[in-house]
Amino acid sequence: MIGHQLALIRRELQEHRAIFVTPAAIAVIVTLGVLAMLMLASGFAKELNLALFSAQNIAGVGERRAALTGFFVGTSSIFVVALMFMTVFYSLDSLYAERKDKSILFWRSMPATDAETVVSKLLTAAIVIPAVTAVGIWITHLVNLVVISIWVATKGGDAGVMIWGSVSIIDNWLAAFIIVVASGLWMSPFIAWFLFVSTWAKRMPIMWAFLPPIVLGLLEWIVFRSRYFLTAIGERGDMTPLFHALSLEQFVEEERWRHGVDNISLLEHMDLVGFVTAAGFWSGLLVCGILTTAAIYVRRFRDDS
Amino acid sequence: MSSLVSARGVSKHFGQVRAVDDVSFDIEKGKILGLIGPNGAGKTTLLKAVLGLTDCGGDLSVLGLNPFRQRKQLMQNISFIADVAVLPRWIKVSQLLDYVEAIHPNFSRARAEELLRKTKVRANAKVRELSKGMVVQLHLSIIMAIDAKLLVLDEPTLGLDILFRKEFYANLLNDYFDEERTILITTHQVEEIENLLTDIMFINDGKILLDSSMDALGDQYLELMTSGDEVTRARGLGPIAENELFGKFVMLFDGVAREHLEGLGEIRIPSVADLFVAKIKEARR
Numbered sequence: 001m002i003g004h005q006l007a008l009i010r011r012e013l014q015e016h017r018a019i020f021v022t023p024a025a026i027a028v029i030v031t032l033g034v035l036a037m038l039m040l041a042s043g044f045a046k047e048l049n050l051a052l053f054s055a056q057n058i059a060g061v062g063e064r065r066a067a068l069t070g071f072f073v074g075t076s077s078i079f080v081v082a083l084m085f086m087t088v089f090y091s092l093d094s095l096y097a098e099r100k101d102k103s104i105l106f107w108r109s110m111p112a113t114d115a116e117t118v119v120s121k122l123l124t125a126a127i128v129i130p131a132v133t134a135v136g137i138w139i140t141h142l143v144n145l146v147v148i149s150i151w152v153a154t155k156g157g158d159a160g161v162m163i164w165g166s167v168s169i170i171d172n173w174l175a176a177f178i179i180v181v182a183s184g185l186w187m188s189p190f191i192a193w194f195l196f197v198s199t200w201a202k203r204m205p206i207m208w209a210f211l212p213p214i215v216l217g218l219l220e221w222i223v224f225r226s227r228y229f230l231t232a233i234g235e236r237g238d239m240t241p242l243f244h245a246l247s248l249e250q251f252v253e254e255e256r257w258r259h260g261v262d263n264i265s266l267l268e269h270m271d272l273v274g275f276v277t278a279a280g281f282w283s284g285l286l287v288c289g290i291l292t293t294a295a296i297y298v299r300r301f302r303d304d305s
Numbered sequence: 306m307s308s309l310v311s312a313r314g315v316s317k318h319f320g321q322v323r324a325v326d327d328v329s330f331d332i333e334k335g336k337i338l339g340l341i342g343p344n345g346a347g348k349t350t351l352l353k354a355v356l357g358l359t360d361c362g363g364d365l366s367v368l369g370l371n372p373f374r375q376r377k378q379l380m381q382n383i384s385f386i387a388d389v390a391v392l393p394r395w396i397k398v399s400q401l402l403d404y405v406e407a408i409h410p411n412f413s414r415a416r417a418e419e420l421l422r423k424t425k426v427r428a429n430a431k432v433r434e435l436s437k438g439m440v441v442q443l444h445l446s447i448i449m450a451i452d453a454k455l456l457v458l459d460e461p462t463l464g465l466d467i468l469f470r471k472e473f474y475a476n477l478l479n480d481y482f483d484e485e486r487t488i489l490i491t492t493h494q495v496e497e498i499e500n501l502l503t504d505i506m507f508i509n510d511g512k513i514l515l516d517s518s519m520d521a522l523g524d525q526y527l528e529l530m531t532s533g534d535e536v537t538r539a540r541g542l543g544p545i546a547e548n549e550l551f552g553k554f555v556m557l558f559d560g561v562a563r564e565h566l567e568g569l570g571e572i573r574i575p576s577v578a579d580l581f582v583a584k585i586k587e588a589r590r
Contacts, residue, residue: 007407014400015393101394105387106444108358110408111380300373301359 004112008120009128016090019129022082023136027143030075034144038151068167069266075144076137076176083133083180087125087187091194092205094121095295099302114299118195122292125191130180137176141169168265175266182242182275189236189284192291199299241278243269309334309455309487310355314363316511317350324350325361326511334454335484337501340491341581342508348491351508352459355489356385368454381410384448385457392444394433398426405447417450420480438469445473449481456481458490462497470497477501499577507584514584523574527563529556531570539569546583557583 013019095118098104107117145167149159184191194209201208217230275281310332317325325347332338342348354361357372357379365372370379392401398421406414421428424442432440441462448456462470478501482488492498505522507515517525531539532553540547542565544556557575558566566572575583 004408007404010407011396011400011404014397015395098393102387102391103393105358105391106393108376109356109380109385109387110405111377111410112408113377 001116004116005120005123008112008117009124012094012120012124013128016094016124018086019090019124019132022086023079023133026078026082027136027140030078030140031143031147034147038148065166068163069172071144072141072167072172072176073266075140076179079133079137079140080180080183083130083183086133087129087184087191088194088209090129091121091125091191092198092209094125095195095199095299095302096201096205104302115296118199118292118296118299121195122188122191122288125195126184126188126288127181130184131177134173134177134180137180138173141172141176145169171265171267175270178267178270178272179242186236186242186275186281186284189287189291192288192295196291196295196298199295199302236280236284241271241275241280243271308332308366309368310489311366312363313365315351315354315365316362317347317354317359318362323511325354327363328508328511328513330506330513330516332455332487332489332504334487336503337482337488337490338504338506339495339498339502339577340489340506340508341495341577342491343585346508347511348508349459350511352385352457352489352491356383356457382454383457384451384453384455385459386444386448386461387459392432392440395431397429397431398443399428401432401443401447402428405451409451411452412447413450413452417446420446420449438465441465441469441473445476449476454486456486456488458488458492460492461490462492462494470494474498474501495578495581496576502577505577507581509585509588512588514588515580522577522580525560526575526580527558527561527566528573528575528579529558529566529570530554530573531556535569539566542566545587546579 098107108114145163149163152159152162194205197205197209213229213233217227217233220226220229308331310330312331313329315325315328316323328351340348340351350359353359354365355367355372357367357374357376360373367379368382372379396404402414402417405412405417418428421443424439424446426435426439426443426446432443435443445461462473465473474497477488490498490502502519504518505515506513506517529539529544530550530553536554539554539556542558542561545559546557548555553570557579563572
């Protein structure tokens, strides 16, 4: 069972190379962006006075820590947005493309059950893609800290203190990993819905993925004058149970002038226990389970037609 | 003889259309059975039922298993080539071997690599880079490296040129088939596989028109080429099909003894293609 899952997931990674290429492309773009910004800042350092990574220009320790954490959160959010798109397109494509190119007939000629196959795609979307994204965030973060350190050192600054002493790498990295993996689990009902549509739709899965929920929401409004359905879908998008209360502005504002704190901690703002004990977490997994079962059932009857 | 496949009253309907209609048959070990039928006859639906790709009514047992409910166990002992185009185009040959090796307990990677060494298929090539013939060679190498009891081939050489088709069947016979293995094959190119078959089954409109061994076929059906005054006498024996060819009449008889035809013209065993056409026309009358 585990051996089959590993082989099936490896197959997914081989087929959907965007899972690796997208984070790598973002990493390159972010790094080039930082390099360009540093070059610009170095040319106009005095005039600009405050370029985010011209750490020498940031007077206060707290401000410097907030700026570096802001950089980390900002770049991570690019990955998270990409993660969202990747997951949607991967999930919608994974069980549809195999019918489109008829390869389903080959896959089904092998002794792997439909349940094993669908679960491997669910695990890829909900766990593996977020994990790869987390690694992308770590590498980007590390590379850019090195780049910034070199820049600071060339300006005569002490990178060890100003950069590495002002950012809590383990805290940030753990936070990134938790956020992206938790997002995969939290969004798992959506992923399972997309997988179901992917195996069910004979054409245009993207339309079938989004149109029925919108129509259902409109019908609810027309018939009952209520918005429970669309509100429930919308609220699932904000990951509320993982954070006490957080927006990036609030976070920076809160942390910027904190004194006597060695490092700003993203983890402190998380409520992991609250997240995994929230009713929404478990009800989401339940919906995910139901839709995944439906996808498995539908695939049993699917061939290349 | 032990039945690998046993079908009793098997049916599959799509709405009002009876794709497979109450068919019963057995396939025994060590046979090469040709399943022949016109387009839309129900061949592929029947094969899909045998492979557990679709459910069906009636009793269908393959290797003692219910194919739809026990497909995973079944696939450990069945191989099939559904179509030449079904290998995923994005995958590399080496990745494909990795996958089958990890998933299939009866797959021998060494055997597959040995077979592939005889072809131009390279391990680092992607399937999309291979010609249609090479894709078939790859697929067949994988299939032949699986120690399966039953091999199901659905139009395996469709779209291939004659060289690849000949090579395909030669490899199948020389490097794969033995008395422990059974092959079920459908194709439109009946004449190319006629000499391979041990048994034959005709299907039309979801019903089986003929289920016979190739040996028995020669005892049951005879073809007579006749002309002149003998034509009327021959017609009196009730041919199931009659064609005129260059002024001569070719008649096909079902169950008429050879001695009754002797003296009426040239007698021979009909080709499977001719018999197939005659049986289909007879069924449609």
